Amino acid sequence: MVKTMLIAVNKKLACDDLGKLLLRLAVGGLMLFHGLHKLFGGVGFISGMLVEKGLPGFxxxxxxxxxVVAPVLIVLGLFTRPAALVLAFTMVIAWLMVGTGKTFALDAVGAWAIxxxxxxxxxxxxxAFLGAGRYAVGKDPAYK
Structure with a gap:
């Protein structure tokens, strides 16, 4: 009986495309807040960190x-896989810029600092591995 019920629940929840949409909205949508902050507030503090490390500020x-660009594309489901790889690369750079010293640390509430x-x-x-799914602006598989 339990097995039958679990199978029925699993069938009802088998909505891979909806799951992909929710993942895109969470990852792209939440990152967009970080990007908009930098778009409207400027990237001066990042430029300063780069100059301190001997890199050009521009x-x-x-x-x-x-x-900004990659998260918008992810949310829309347009060039989703390349945009997701750009976002992943951005996070590696962010970790190298500000996170390496926090890799093995906890923050004030006990969460992992990074x-x-x-x-x-x-x-x-x-x-990047899952792709956009059916609910995307890009209908041609080449642009999803």
């Missing part, structure tokens, strides 16, 4: 590609 504008970086990195990889 490359700070690349964060807008990784945190958990949001890891969430976005793994979420972006999941989107």
């Amino acid at each position: 490359i700070a504008y690349g964060v807008l590609i990784g945190e 958990e949001s970086l890891v969430y976005f990195f793994i979420g972006a990889l999941a989107v």
Whole structure:
């Protein structure tokens, strides 16, 4: 009886395309808040960190590609896989810039200090491997 009920529940919840949409909305939508903050507030603080590390400050504008353009494409389901890879790469760069010293640390409430970086990195990889699904602007498989 329990097995029959579990099979029925599993069949009802088997909505892979809806799951892909929800994942895209979570990963892309939440990252977009970070990107919009930088779009409207400027990337000066990132530029300063880059200059401190001996890199040219102008490359700070690349964060807008990784945190605004890529998330919008992910949410829309357009060029989803490449956009997700760009977002994952952005998270690696963010970790290298600000997270390496926190990799083995907890924050004030006991959470992993880099958990949001890891969430976005793994979420972006999941989107890259899964693709956009049926609920996407890009209908041609080449653009999903």
